[in-house]
Amino acid sequence: MLDKNGIAQRIAKEVKNGYYVNLGIGIPTLVANFVRDDIEVEFQSENGILGMGPFPFEGEEDADLINAGKQTITALPGASFFDSSMSFSMIRGQHVDLTILGAMEVAQNGDIANWKIPGKMVKGMGGAMDLVASAENIIVAMMHTNKKGESKLLKQCSLPLTGVGCVTKIVTNLAVLEIKDNAFYLVERAPGVSVEDIKQATEGTLIIDGEVPEMQL
Amino acid sequence: MLDKNGIAQRIAKEVKNGYYVNLGIGIPTLVANFVRDDIEVEFQSENGILGMGPFPFEGEEDADLINAGKQTITALPGASFFDSSMSFSMIRGQHVDLTILGAMEVAQNGDIANWKIPGKMVKGMGGAMDLVASAENIIVAMMHTNKKGESKLLKQCSLPLTGVGCVTKIVTNLAVLEIKDNAFYLVERAPGVSVEDIKQATEGTLIIDGEVPEMQL
Amino acid sequence: MINKKVANVSEALQGIQDNMTLMLGGFGLCGIPENAISELVKLNIKGLTCISNNAGVDDFGLGLLLQKRQIKKMISSYVGENDEFERQMLSGELDVELVPQGTLAERCKAAQSGFPAFYTPAGYGTEVAEGKETRAFNGKMYVLEEAFKADFAFVKAWKGDEAGNLIFKGTARNFNPSMCGAATITVAEVEELVPAGTLDPNQIHIPGIFVQRIFQGADYEKRIEQRTVRQKA
Amino acid sequence: MINKKVANVSEALQGIQDNMTLMLGGFGLCGIPENAISELVKLNIKGLTCISNNAGVDDFGLGLLLQKRQIKKMISSYVGENDEFERQMLSGELDVELVPQGTLAERCKAAQSGFPAFYTPAGYGTEVAEGKETRAFNGKMYVLEEAFKADFAFVKAWKGDEAGNLIFKGTARNFNPSMCGAATITVAEVEELVPAGTLDPNQIHIPGIFVQRIFQGADYEKRIEQRTVRQKA
Numbered sequence: 001m002l003d004k005n006g007i008a009q010r011i012a013k014e015v016k017n018g019y020y021v022n023l024g025i026g027i028p029t030l031v032a033n034f035v036r037d038d039i040e041v042e043f044q045s046e047n048g049i050l051g052m053g054p055f056p057f058e059g060e061e062d063a064d065l066i067n068a069g070k071q072t073i074t075a076l077p078g079a080s081f082f083d084s085s086m087s088f089s090m091i092r093g094q095h096v097d098l099t100i101l102g103a104m105e106v107a108q109n110g111d112i113a114n115w116k117i118p119g120k121m122v123k124g125m126g127g128a129m130d131l132v133a134s135a136e137n138i139i140v141a142m143m144h145t146n147k148k149g150e151s152k153l154l155k156q157c158s159l160p161l162t163g164v165g166c167v168t169k170i171v172t173n174l175a176v177l178e179i180k181d182n183a184f185y186l187v188e189r190a191p192g193v194s195v196e197d198i199k200q201a202t203e204g205t206l207i208i209d210g211e212v213p214e215m216q217l
Numbered sequence: 218m219l220d221k222n223g224i225a226q227r228i229a230k231e232v233k234n235g236y237y238v239n240l241g242i243g244i245p246t247l248v249a250n251f252v253r254d255d256i257e258v259e260f261q262s263e264n265g266i267l268g269m270g271p272f273p274f275e276g277e278e279d280a281d282l283i284n285a286g287k288q289t290i291t292a293l294p295g296a297s298f299f300d301s302s303m304s305f306s307m308i309r310g311q312h313v314d315l316t317i318l319g320a321m322e323v324a325q326n327g328d329i330a331n332w333k334i335p336g337k338m339v340k341g342m343g344g345a346m347d348l349v350a351s352a353e354n355i356i357v358a359m360m361h362t363n364k365k366g367e368s369k370l371l372k373q374c375s376l377p378l379t380g381v382g383c384v385t386k387i388v389t390n391l392a393v394l395e396i397k398d399n400a401f402y403l404v405e406r407a408p409g410v411s412v413e414d415i416k417q418a419t420e421g422t423l424i425i426d427g428e429v430p431e432m433q434l
Numbered sequence: 435m436i437n438k439k440v441a442n443v444s445e446a447l448q449g450i451q452d453n454m455t456l457m458l459g460g461f462g463l464c465g466i467p468e469n470a471i472s473e474l475v476k477l478n479i480k481g482l483t484c485i486s487n488n489a490g491v492d493d494f495g496l497g498l499l500l501q502k503r504q505i506k507k508m509i510s511s512y513v514g515e516n517d518e519f520e521r522q523m524l525s526g527e528l529d530v531e532l533v534p535q536g537t538l539a540e541r542c543k544a545a546q547s548g549f550p551a552f553y554t555p556a557g558y559g560t561e562v563a564e565g566k567e568t569r570a571f572n573g574k575m576y577v578l579e580e581a582f583k584a585d586f587a588f589v590k591a592w593k594g595d596e597a598g599n600l601i602f603k604g605t606a607r608n609f610n611p612s613m614c615g616a617a618t619i620t621v622a623e624v625e626e627l628v629p630a631g632t633l634d635p636n637q638i639h640i641p642g643i644f645v646q647r648i649f650q651g652a653d654y655e656k657r658i659e660q661r662t663v664r665q666k667a
Numbered sequence: 668m669i670n671k672k673v674a675n676v677s678e679a680l681q682g683i684q685d686n687m688t689l690m691l692g693g694f695g696l697c698g699i700p701e702n703a704i705s706e707l708v709k710l711n712i713k714g715l716t717c718i719s720n721n722a723g724v725d726d727f728g729l730g731l732l733l734q735k736r737q738i739k740k741m742i743s744s745y746v747g748e749n750d751e752f753e754r755q756m757l758s759g760e761l762d763v764e765l766v767p768q769g770t771l772a773e774r775c776k777a778a779q780s781g782f783p784a785f786y787t788p789a790g791y792g793t794e795v796a797e798g799k800e801t802r803a804f805n806g807k808m809y810v811l812e813e814a815f816k817a818d819f820a821f822v823k824a825w826k827g828d829e830a831g832n833l834i835f836k837g838t839a840r841n842f843n844p845s846m847c848g849a850a851t852i853t854v855a856e857v858e859e860l861v862p863a864g865t866l867d868p869n870q871i872h873i874p875g876i877f878v879q880r881i882f883q884g885a886d887y888e889k890r891i892e893q894r895t896v897r898q899k900a
Contacts, residue, residue, distance in 0.1 A: 018669050019669075020669070020876050040668060040669040040670060041669070042668065042669050042830075042875075042876070044876070045605070046535060046536075047461040047462075047464070047605050047608050048461070048605045048607050048608050049604075049605050049868075050874045050875070050876055051668065051830070051868070054664055055662045055663050055664040056663055056664070057663060057664060057665075057666055058663045058665075058666075060663075061658060061661055061662075061663065062604065063463075063464065063606075063656035063657070063658050064464060064465070064592075064603045064604035064605065064606040064656070065604040065605055066461070066462065066464050066605055066658075066659070066660070067605075068461075069660060070461075070462040070463075070464070070515075070659040070660040071660040071661075071662035072658060072660065072661055072662050072663070073662075075604075075868055076668065076864075077668060077862075077863045077864025078668035078669075078828060078829070078830030078832065078863030078864060078875065079868045080830075080832050080868045080871040080874035080875070081602075081603075081604055081605060081607055081868050081869055081871075082607065082871075082874055083539075083602075083607050083608060083609070083610070083611040083612055083639075084461070084487075084535070084536075084538075084539035084608050084609045084612060085539045085540060085542075085543045085611070085612045086874075087536075087539075088535070088536030088539055088540065088780075089779055089780035089781065089848075090848075090874075090876055090877075091536060091781075092536060092554065092555065092556075092780055092781030092782070093778075093779055093780050093781035093848060094781060095848055095876045095877060096876070111559075121514070121520050121523075121524070122530075122532065123512055123513060123514030124510060124511050124512035124513050124514065124532045125511060125512070125532060125534055125535075125562075126511050126512040126534075126535050127511065127534070127535035127536060128534075129534035129535075129536075129537075129556045129557045129560060129562060130534050130535055130536030130537065130554075130555075130556040133554075133555035133556045133557065133558055134536075134555055134556070134781060160560065160561055161559055161560045161561075162560060163558075163559065163560065164558065164559030164560070165559075235436050236436075237436070237643050257435060257436040257437060258436070259435065259436050259597075259642075259643070261643070262838070263768060263769075264694040264695075264697070264838050264841050265694070265838045265840050265841050266635075266837075266838050267641045267642070267643055268435065268597070268635070271897055272895045272896050272897040273896055273897070274896060274897060274898075274899055275896045275898075275899075277896075278891060278894055278895075278896065279837065280696075280697065280839075280889035280890070280891050281697060281698070281825075281836045281837035281838065281839040281889070282837040282838055283694070283695065283697050283838055283891075283892070283893070284838075285694075286893060287694075287695040287696075287697070287748075287892040287893040288893040288894075288895035289891060289893065289894055289895050289896070290895075292635055292837075293435065294435060294629075294630045294631025295435035295436075295595060295596070295597030295599065295630030295631060295642065296635045297597075297599050297635045297638040297641040297642070298635050298636055298638075298835075298836075298837055298838060298840055299638075299641055299840065300772075300835075300840050300841060300842070300843070300844040300845055300872075301694070301720075301768070301769075301771075301772035301841050301842045301845060302772045302773060302775075302776045302844070302845045303641075304769075304772075305547075305768070305769030305772055305773065306546055306547035306548065306615075307615075307641075307643055307644075308548075308769060309547055309548030309549070309769060309787065309788065309789075310545075310546055310547050310548035310615060311548060312615055312643045312644060313643070328792075338747070338753050338756075338757070339763075339765065340745055340746060340747030341743060341744050341745035341746050341747065341765045342744060342745070342765060342767055342768075342795075343744050343745040343767075343768050344744065344767070344768035344769060345767075346767035346768075346769075346770075346789045346790045346793060346795060347767050347768055347769035347770065347787075347788075347789040350787075350788035350789045350790065350791055351548060351769075351788055351789070377793065377794055378792055378793045378794075379793060380791075380792065380793065381791065381792030381793070382792075548788070549785060549786060549787070550786055550804030550805060550807070550809060551786060551804060552782060552785055552786075553782060553783055553784060553785075554782070555781070571783030571784060571813075572783060574783070576783060580804075601869070602869070603869055604868075604869065636834070636835070636836055636837070637870050
């Protein structure tokens with residue numbers, strides 16, 4: 001079973017040479033720490049930077065340089081700043097190659113819910129609705145089950161949707177899964193996790209096609 | 218009767234303090250020469266400059282600095298350069314206060330035709346359709362009649378339209394006219410031109426309301 | 435050159451009234467019009483509808499207006515950093531319209547550019563699209579979203595000149611450029627106001643035609659919301 | 668940093684084929700991709716559809732492609748400076764679609780930004796609107812115009828870096844920025860190509876994400892179409 005860093009580490013393997021990548025808040029942010037040094041990648045943050053670097057050293061924070069999570073960041077050589085409209089031109093125009101974000105629920109038809117729980121304070125969708133509706137390549141990073149132990153991979157989302165039919169890949173603490181033909185296809189097991197464990201934790205239709213390899217990190 | 222410079226001189230009086238102005242090719246270009254020095258005005262050229270200055274001195278031409286007529290120009294202090302999309306945001310968004318352009322025909326309902334003569338080589342509308350469809354304040358600068366002596370102020374345009382119901386004021390070699398209620402209202406006579414001369418040269422409905430003053434240049 | 439310079443924030447806000455709709459630039463606390471917000475607090479303008487990506491924190495940014503109950507409605511994409519906001523929203527004192535971030539930016543930009551409405555894929559199939567026209571183009575579904583209408587836009591730039599030309603810095607740019615010219619009156623406050631002709635005309639982000647009033651702001655706090663650092667190796 | 672640098676114009680045009688649709692930046696002869704046009708002539712690519720505000724003059728710019736009958740169709744706003752163009756159009760050899768200038772820019776920009784279509788007032792009530800959807804918003808009529816689709820966009824910038832970031836100069840900017848990322852492959856040629864990190868990230872007009880290939884152009888003629896001067900007093 002993976003921890004949050006393990007999920008991020010596995011997702012980092014999906015980041016290919018030449019990719020522009022948008023990372024959501026939470027586990028996705030950790031992915032940057034695990035991307036191989038020998039490939040060319042640029043991180044986009046939707047508040048207006050391409051070529052985002054690591055957090056600044058103590059004392060070098062710049063109030064005018066933050067990411068979408070409002071954290072102080074740095075800019076790498078080759079970076080650029082732009083306004084929100086151009087930022088979403090990059091996203092909507094499918095110039096960003098990969099979007100990684102968290103979710104509360106994913107359905108087997110690719111629907112995703114990650115912004116609102118009825119009855120609780122609604123903080124807003126931020127850029128998530130634009131990202132999921134626009135990106136061709138979306139990976140969801142999340143725990144397989146919620147705090148109550150209930151599956152987050154469902155036949156149908158119960159929470160208000162963020163986007164419809166948009167998720168193609170999910171990496172959880174238990175498995176890597178792909179969505180097609182209205183089902184979750186089990187692609188890899190996390191280290192030490194059995195197919196049976198994954199079946200137990202998945203409410204939606206789970207397709208197991210032959211031997212399922214353990215993931216290599 | 219005015220010549221082209223006279224028409225430009227009369228139109229210059231319509232240019233008010235604080236106006237951003239787009240000047241078309243031909244007579245409108247001459248207007249810049251007659252704008253009072255004591256008011257603040259900026260000229261926009263739709264190929265991407267605000268704060269356009271006069272032509273450069275010999276030897277100071279810059280191939281990267283032209284106006285919409287492809288002529289070499291200069292930039293005044295406070296000028297800015299921008300792309301075509303932003304340029305038409307200024308125009309479509311009605312940030313440009315006054316548009317002055319030429320015409321082949323104007324109809325008494327405000328329709329304008331200035332881009333195409335069937336059977337002749339069509340050069341294109343350039344930015345004229347965007348300008349006339351967007352601007353709230355359009356002045357047409359033209360001769361009252363064409364080379365054959367036929368009126369260019371018509372009940373209805375015979376040529377393909379550039380825009381519908383958009384012209385509000387016309388300055389010709391004979392008169393200043395306003396368009397309202399589907400008619401041309403005679404506002405001023407050019408020096409030495411009689412109301413009768415203007416009647417003769419106007420095919421569309423001409424409204425003469427009381428004494429018509431001679432224009433002051 | 436058309437001079438847009440006004441003496442101070444007080445002159446810049448001339449004409450502001452209760453129940454107006456305002457656009458305010460900034461992302462989180464980054465690039466917000468601090469001087470304009472302070473003046474709105476001082477003038478105690480009430481019943482405001484604020485179009486702004488976020489709602490500040492309890493004691494800074496738009497949070498200052500919320501404390502004094504000056505805001506009737508917020509139109510934002512994310513409002514989660516503010517306890518007073520939560521209290522007012524849950525009690526029904528504050529009306530909130532949540533808009534996807536890219537849609538928020540483009541509804542401003544559309545107003546700037548004279549586009550009445552636009553089709554975006556964001557929010558299709560969600561409650562954001564409820565009651566709105568949806569339409570397929572090339573097999574993909576889009577939602578029709580309308581341009582905003584606002585009375586004042588308050589933006590913050592790094593440098594500006596008397597002609598109203600603006601240059602932004604870093605990610606403090608964010609929503610500010612798209613709000614310029616998107617309201618009846620755009621007020622720009624800048625950290626440094628220079629004479630016309632000082633800025634390179636190639637480097638201007640927003641030409642002065644989109645700005646009605648400009649002034650040099652004072653006492654910028656530029657508070658950092660999430661100070662995050664790494665250790666030197 | 669994702670490196671977009673290619674060695675030369677030949678490498679930059681890899682994959683170009685007959686019958687493709689191209690976008691080409693420039694206004695008149697100002698800011699045109701001179702190197703890409705020369706290479707298209709050299710490769711003798713035929714049957715092209717060219718989206719470009721103008722069609723060059725007889726012996727420069729797109730006129731060079733017209734001379735060799737490489738263009739099947741032009742999509743432009745103004746084409747009046749070219750005798751060969753006129754001859755081919757009147758004889759029916761060349762297909763021409765005239766588009767209002769602002770609409771031309773925005774059909775490129777829409778492709779760049781992922782907007783399938785947009786409503787503009789330009790051309791309403793004229794033959795440009797024939798066969799197109801029209802619609803009223805707030806009592807004003809608009810025409811629905813669709814985003815362009817193109818295989819290659821050829822743009823010319825002043826400075827660029829290896830990451831593909833671009834800076835334009837003067838009015839040579841014009842249509843170039845809106846065409847970046849509006850085609851499957853965007854090729855930028857620049858007068859000066861510098862290492863990544865050299866350009867101020869605040870001053871970049873087009874971020875490298877919109878550019879697939881960049882190279883330093885050679886032998887820019889930058890011909891002036893209408894040399895106009897005034898006399899010293």
